[in-house]
Amino acid sequence: MNLFRTIVLVAALVGLGSGLVLTIVQHFSVQPLIVQAEVFESQRTEAEAPKPHDHEAAGEHDHLAAAKADLAAQEAHEAAHAHDADAWEPADGVERFGWTVVANVLSAVGFALLLVSASELKGGLTSWREGLLWGLAGFAAFTLAPSVGLPPEAPGVTGAALEARQIWWIGTVAATALGLALIAFGRSPVLAILAVALIAAPHVIGAPHAAEAPAIPRKLEHDFVVAVIVTGFVFWAALGALAGALRPRFGGA
Amino acid sequence: MSHADLRPSAASAALNPSRAFPIVAAFLFGVVIIGGVGFTQMAVAHNAAHDHRHSIGFPCH
Numbered sequence: 678m679n680l681f682r683t684i685v686l687v688a689a690l691v692g693l694g695s696g697l698v699l700t701i702v703q704h705f706s707v708q709p710l711i712v713q714a715e716v717f718e719s720q721r722t723e724a725e726a727p728k729p730h731d732h733e734a735a736g737e738h739d740h741l742a743a744a745k746a747d748l749a750a751q752e753a754h755e756a757a758h759a760h761d762a763d764a765w766e767p768a769d770g771v772e773r774f775g776w777t778v779v780a781n782v783l784s785a786v787g788f789a790l791l792l793v794s795a796s797e798l799k800g801g802l803t804s805w806r807e808g809l810l811w812g813l814a815g816f817a818a819f820t821l822a823p824s825v826g827l828p829p830e831a832p833g834v835t836g837a838a839l840e841a842r843q844i845w846w847i848g849t850v851a852a853t854a855l856g857l858a859l860i861a862f863g864r865s866p867v868l869a870i871l872a873v874a875l876i877a878a879p880h881v882i883g884a885p886h887a888a889e890a891p892a893i894p895r896k897l898e899h900d901f902v903v904a905v906i907v908t909g910f911v912f913w914a915a916l917g918a919l920a921g922a923l924r925p926r927f928g929g930a
Numbered sequence: 931m932s933h934a935d936l937r938p939s940a941a942s943a944a945l946n947p948s949r950a951f952p953i954v955a956a957f958l959f960g961v962v963i964i965g966g967v968g969f970t971q972m973a974v975a976h977n978a979a980h981d982h983r984h985s986i987g988f989p990c991h
Contacts, residue, residue, distance in 0.1 A: 764973030780982035790960025
């Protein structure tokens with residue numbers, strides 16, 4: 678079987694398995710906290726939403742101007758939060774859970790593609806234990822490193838501009854993954870020093886930070902960060918070990 | 931037959947250009963999937979993958 682098909686097939690199986698593990702762990706760890714945080718998030722959204730203009734205060738004579746002001750406030754509010762109120766969203770319950778499962782599995786397949794293809798550069802995984810070590814590296818690069826500067830945000834925790842955070846997140850993951858690879862496979866101390874500098878660099882540059890205070894209690898914010906990181910750890914351990922266990926069954930390619 | 935026999939020299943096999951292309955292609959496939967699920971700002975994609983994005987620690991809102 679050619680190598681591309683082998684990688685995709687292994688990653689699909691690994692993604693399905695680890696995506697389901699993620700779903701189960703997340704359902705009991707992160708999900709209840711998301712639901713709690715959303716209560717605070719929606720309370721704040723309601724508090725900030727523009728109120729219908731006050732007839733007593735505005736006087737009855739200037740309806741058009743008041744209506745325009747309402748509309749402008751509404752638009753500004755929507756733009757600030759980048760939420761399209763009219764867009765489809767899954768109904769709570771089975772539908773919402775179903776889409777979460779789909780997203781979990783798809784994303785897990787994506788992560789498995791990265792892990793399995795990267796490990797092929799070293800000749801391919803040979804055992805579950807080797808895969809587990811790769812999974813721990815994945816956890817360090819994709820969960821730990823970005824969480825240092827951008828702690829996982831519960832609903833109601835407002836960050837800096839989304840694009841800036843996404844760019845920092847991606848840059849940090851890439852620098853950490855490359856640094857870990859240099860440490861593991863580099864042949865000289867100079868490369869190891871370079872690797873340490875590369876892993877530290879995004880944090881020296883610093884993550885974009887929000888001016889706005891979170892809408893949720895401090896304890897909930899904290900518990901959410903812990904839940905996401907521990908869930909990520911279990912997910913990556915499962916993903917790596919599964920990849921290591923399955924890859925040898927598909928031959929040398 | 932052990933699988934190790936099929937890969938006598940992992941390092942040299944890894945540098946073979948005929949292996950490099952499928953490896954890079956599979957890697958990019960993974961990047962596209964993660965980008966689509968985790969980073970697309972389209973409202974529908976955001977709403978469908980909302981809980982997933984929060985659980986993975988992707989920048990979401």
